[in-house]
Amino acid sequence: MQNKLAELLAPYEGEKGALIPILQKIQGEFGYLSDKIIHEIAHFLDISESEIFGVATFYAQFRFTPHGKHVVKVCLGTSCYVRGATQIMEALEQKLDIKSGETTSDLKFSLERVACFGCCALSPIIVVDDTVYSKITAEKAKEIVSSYE
């Protein structure tokens, strides 16, 4: 990791203003921003770790914990909600034994909630990685997730 990190940081020598692109690039490579990575960036840019956290926590795109291999997103927007999205989320939380926003300990799945995918006519919706599953039930959602195991 150390070599790859140094390689990614090298073009930004002395560029404190490039913090966001640096964080994007590094998260793109490692999947999330660990404490160790934040420490290394702080050292490289000669700024404090709290300054980096202050910027990174402002943007929802940055993650500080590892993501699962598969990301399961459950839509809890109004249209999906009235068609059983809560039951779908509960079924998946039970199946994966995690809560929304968490990742399984084997790093296979992360479970997230989304406000609306913009395809309400097909609700309720879940999305696994980049695949959209429409008009599903809690039972069907569990089967879909099982197919990724």
Ligand code: FES
């Ligand atoms: S509310 Fe779920 S897709 Fe719009």
